[in-house]
Amino acid sequence: MSALPREIKAADGCFHCGLPVPANSHWAVEIDGLARSMCCPGCEAVAQAIVQNGMTDYYRNRTDFAVTAEQGAALPAQLRLYDQSTSNDVSRNPDGMLEATLSVDGLRCAACVWLIERRLGQLPGVVAANMNVATGRLFVRWDPAQCKLSGILGAMREIGYPAYPFDPARHEAQLRRSGKTLGRQLFIAGLSMMQVMMYAVPAYLATDGTLEADMAALMQWASLLLTLPVVVYSAQPFFRGAWAALRQRALTMDVPVALGIGAAFIASVAATLRGSGEVYYDSVTMFIFLLLCSRLLELTARRRAAHALERLQHGLPDAAQRLPAYPASRDTVTVAAGDLEPGDVILVRPGEPVAADAVLLEGQTSIDVSLLTGESAPQQKVAGDAIPGGAVNAGQAALLQVSRRAGASTLASLVRMAESAGQGKPALSQWADRVAAWFVAGLLLLAAAVFLFWQWHDAARAWSVAIAVLVVSCPCALSLATPSALAAATDSLLRRGVLILRPHVLETLHRATHVVFDKTGTLTVGKPVVRDVGLYGGVEREACLDIAAALEACSAHPLAQALTSAAGGHRLCASDLMQFPGQGVAGSIDGIPYRLGRADFVAQLSGRFLAPADMPGVSAVWLGREGSLLARFDLADGLRDDAHDVVERFRKAGKQVILLSGDQQAMAQEVAQKLGIAEALGNQLPEQKLAYVQRLQREGAVVAMVGDGINDCAVLGAADVSFAMGSGAALAQSHADAVLLTGKLEALADAAESADAAMAVVRQNLAWAMVYNMIAIPAAAAGLITPWMSGIGMSVSSMLVIANALRLRGGRKGS
Amino acid sequence: MDALYLLVPLSIVIVFAAIWVFFRMSDSGQFDDMVGPALRVLQDDDKGEG
Numbered sequence: 061m062s063a064l065p066r067e068i069k070a071a072d073g074c075f076h077c078g079l080p081v082p083a084n085s086h087w088a089v090e091i092d093g094l095a096r097s098m099c100c101p102g103c104e105a106v107a108q109a110i111v112q113n114g115m116t117d118y119y120r121n122r123t124d125f126a127v128t129a130e131q132g133a134a135l136p137a138q139l140r141l142y143d144q145s146t147s148n149d150v151s152r153n154p155d156g157m158l159e160a161t162l163s164v165d166g167l168r169c170a171a172c173v174w175l176i177e178r179r180l181g182q183l184p185g186v187v188a189a190n191m192n193v194a195t196g197r198l199f200v201r202w203d204p205a206q207c208k209l210s211g212i213l214g215a216m217r218e219i220g221y222p223a224y225p226f227d228p229a230r231h232e233a234q235l236r237r238s239g240k241t242l243g244r245q246l247f248i249a250g251l252s253m254m255q256v257m258m259y260a261v262p263a264y265l266a267t268d269g270t271l272e273a274d275m276a277a278l279m280q281w282a283s284l285l286l287t288l289p290v291v292v293y294s295a296q297p298f299f300r301g302a303w304a305a306l307r308q309r310a311l312t313m314d315v316p317v318a319l320g321i322g323a324a325f326i327a328s329v330a331a332t333l334r335g336s337g338e339v340y341y342d343s344v345t346m347f348i349f350l351l352l353c354s355r356l357l358e359l360t361a362r363r364r365a366a367h368a369l370e371r372l373q374h375g376l377p378d379a380a381q382r383l384p385a386y387p388a389s390r391d392t393v394t395v396a397a398g399d400l401e402p403g404d405v406i407l408v409r410p411g412e413p414v415a416a417d418a419v420l421l422e423g424q425t426s427i428d429v430s431l432l433t434g435e436s437a438p439q440q441k442v443a444g445d446a447i448p449g450g451a452v453n454a455g456q457a458a459l460l461q462v463s464r465r466a467g468a469s470t471l472a473s474l475v476r477m478a479e480s481a482g483q484g485k486p487a488l489s490q491w492a493d494r495v496a497a498w499f500v501a502g503l504l505l506l507a508a509a510v511f512l513f514w515q516w517h518d519a520a521r522a523w524s525v526a527i528a529v530l531v532v533s534c535p536c537a538l539s540l541a542t543p544s545a546l547a548a549a550t551d552s553l554l555r556r557g558v559l560i561l562r563p564h565v566l567e568t569l570h571r572a573t574h575v576v577f578d579k580t581g582t583l584t585v586g587k588p589v590v591r592d593v594g595l596y597g598g599v600e601r602e603a604c605l606d607i608a609a610a611l612e613a614c615s616a617h618p619l620a621q622a623l624t625s626a627a628g629g630h631r632l633c634a635s636d637l638m639q640f641p642g643q644g645v646a647g648s649i650d651g652i653p654y655r656l657g658r659a660d661f662v663a664q665l666s667g668r669f670l671a672p673a674d675m676p677g678v679s680a681v682w683l684g685r686e687g688s689l690l691a692r693f694d695l696a697d698g699l700r701d702d703a704h705d706v707v708e709r710f711r712k713a714g715k716q717v718i719l720l721s722g723d724q725q726a727m728a729q730e731v732a733q734k735l736g737i738a739e740a741l742g743n744q745l746p747e748q749k750l751a752y753v754q755r756l757q758r759e760g761a762v763v764a765m766v767g768d769g770i771n772d773c774a775v776l777g778a779a780d781v782s783f784a785m786g787s788g789a790a791l792a793q794s795h796a797d798a799v800l801l802t803g804k805l806e807a808l809a810d811a812a813e814s815a816d817a818a819m820a821v822v823r824q825n826l827a828w829a830m831v832y833n834m835i836a837i838p839a840a841a842a843g844l845i846t847p848w849m850s851g852i853g854m855s856v857s858s859m860l861v862i863a864n865a866l867r868l869r870g871g872r873k874g875s
Numbered sequence: 876m877d878a879l880y881l882l883v884p885l886s887i888v889i890v891f892a893a894i895w896v897f898f899r900m901s902d903s904g905q906f907d908d909m910v911g912p913a914l915r916v917l918q919d920d921d922k923g924e925g
Contacts, residue, residue, distance in 0.1 A: 173911050192908040240901065247897050255890050259883070275879060282883050286890060 074099035078125030106220035122171035313539035418460035425455030541825035544865035549818035557802035579721035
């Protein structure tokens with residue numbers, strides 16, 4: 061087997077994840093007799109584990125690249141915490157086996173599922189491993205005597221899938237149950253609909269005398285029997301909705317739907333019992349089936365949103381160092397982040413993330429909140445300052461007092477919000493509901509009037525004509541028009557990485573006249589990249605970068621990461637590493653001592669001092685060894701690749717693009733110029749941003765705001781519609797209406813286009829429902845509509861509406 | 876045409892039987908994952924691993 065039959069095109073990229081391989085890198089794994097190059101040590105380790113465990117088949121069967129493997133993702137000490145987990149993540153079987161449901165990240169295709177199940181199957185002690193592709197949940201059962209949960213999680217990370225214990229009782233159990241019920245209701249309605257239609261067709265086609273009376277009666281009875289479970293079981297959601305609305309003295313769309321179903325069914329039963337009159341069994345079953353289809357669409361969208369949010373939560377750290385006896389003793393114990401209680405004192409070392417929202421107890425430190433806010437410069441914090449969970453300690457070791465449980469963080473409330481977002485009604489739906497109320501009232505009056513007229517004109521037909529008016533008026537299409545379109549659009553957007561948290565996003569974005577961008581972290585990457593390297597000694601650029609990367613090997617500081625990624629990873633090894641907080645790092649490579657950091661710090665070793673050139677927004681990091689200065693690295697925030705396109709797309713769509721930044725005017729101007737933004741305002745404090753947006757709004761603008769930070773919260777909340785970048789553990793998203801999960805700006809432009817398309821579909825749907833009703837209702841009132849005509853009219857108009865909405869789902873799949 | 880007097884009731888029985896079967900399968904979790912099982916049977920361990 062030397063050829064990979066269904067090999068996906070790796071081009072020059074990493075064989076494992078498909079990303080470009082940095083120049084001069086040397087990571088490779090032999091797969092199927094060929095050395096395959098890898099982009100990073102993480103991917104190399106994962107590929108190695110896969111091959112060593114005899115699962116090369118994964119590479120033959122996959123249909124998509126894997127997610128980039130994280131370096132050092134497997135931290136055994138932290139994983140071991142899960143073994144003592146006290147929560148209800150793990151349950152014990154009567155036979156002594158343990159069971160858990162894990163939520164798995166990074167699933168790309170079916171081969172991943174095979175790989176996971178196969179790898180776990182090889183672990184001694186694992187009895188069952190069952191991966192659900194649709195929900196991303198892994199069910200495992202194991203023998204605690206032979207293996208531990210940490211071993212299972214470790215094996216998962218080894219092959220590149222971070223997994224997290226997950227409490228199925230807590231999350232989305234509700235959604236799953238309702239999904240199951242809805243599936244059953246839909247099945248019964250669909251099956252009955254098909255069968256009832258078969259009985260109905262002969263009656264429609266029969267000319268006088270061709271259908272025996274006995275046969276007609278038999279078919280009616282058969283239809284009645286099949287419609288009964290549909291009305292009693294499948295139609296429950298509509299009857300409940302109508303009842304709830306009536307109790308609140310409101311007329312919603314559920315009311316005419318329930319009324320239509322009830323009236324048509326009772327009239328049909330009466331006709332069947334009497335042996336004469338019209339029956340509407342086929343209309344009733346189809347009615348219910350089509351309406352349930354739209355509900356299923358909505359539920360799917362909501363479940364996907366809940367999953368996406370849950371994945372966001374994994375950004376928070378798993379473990380923390382607790383000081384149980386503070387202040388008497390400073391001994392630490394490692395505990396799971398989930399077990400932290402308010403009041404606990406934790407130690408956060410330099411480079412470590414903070415596990416929960418906390419307050420700084422003593423001393424001072426600088427905190428890097430770039431994961432949360434995108435501001436690339438670390439912020440100085442002194443005792444008493446609040447520090448959000450997920451922020452990284454960039455200064456010195458700090459003692460923090462936990463103020464909120466990790467589970468009660470802003471993120472937890474986000475999950476609840478996304479779950480309710482699907483239930484909340486967008487203004488457009490509310491408008492449709494108000495129209496519906498009038499429509500329903502008018503319809504009921506009309507039906508009564510028609511009944512009275514026919515009572516006087518031709519009493520025998522009065523009842524059947526009134527029913528025909530109710531059935532043909534098709535509240536069905538009207539009640540499907542907005543929700544089906546919005547659900548389809550929401551779902552397709554999620555697949556492209558836009559998570560909608562509040563229901564009004566699509567319609568407001570469609571109306572937006574101004575798009576306001578924050579700069580740092582939104583239009584720019586939000587973390588520094590190496591922009592320029594100045595050379596002073598006789599050492600080449602590449603070699604300088606390698607040295608710098610080796611010296612920064614242990615640092616989580618954003619500047620360090622910029623240097624590491626510019627060097628393409630670590631190739632040299634440094635010893636005697638010493639961190640000097642606020643100044644830099646010292647260490648030796650091959651016996652030669654080096655220093656990396658501030659100019660004066662490096663000058664102490666190199667003896668040569670160059671006054672740092674002062675450029676706004678650029679941090680200079682110097683590298684030197686004894687007697688000579690080697691290099692200066694200019695690090696600055698880099699533009700996002702897709703920023704230019706996105707700005708261009710908004711401008712073409714006729715929206716005003718504005719840049720509001722807290723940074724200096726010169727830098728804001730520079731970015732604006734590069735991207736072709738006409739209006740750029742720098743030096744804006746949060747209050748000024750807020751005032752600016754409010755002034756725009758007073759002038760009649762509808763403002764869409766794109767930001768990424770806690771400092772943007774006020775303005776995000778004030779804007780008509782707001783988007784937060786979803787990179788990292790984004791706690792700042794609670795004030796935004798939607799989150800760009802992939803961290804790609806492109807998704808925003810996609811969202812705007814989807815919003816336009818969705819609104820167009822909603823308008824078409826409403827227009828169609830109106831036109832249809834304007835023709836059908838008078839015809840029914842005039843007594844021209846027979847049951848088969850109403851059945852066809854109702855179903856065609858509803859299916860047209862649903863099919864139109866489904867066009868929105870066909871967006872291209874996000875990567 | 877007389878056959879219909881037998882076939883129509885039979886069709887009802889079949890529909891109810893289908894509903895019963897569907898409920899049982901749904902309870903046993905057959906529809907929880909519609910993607911995975913179909914692909915799982917196609918994959919195998921490395922042959923003649925060395």
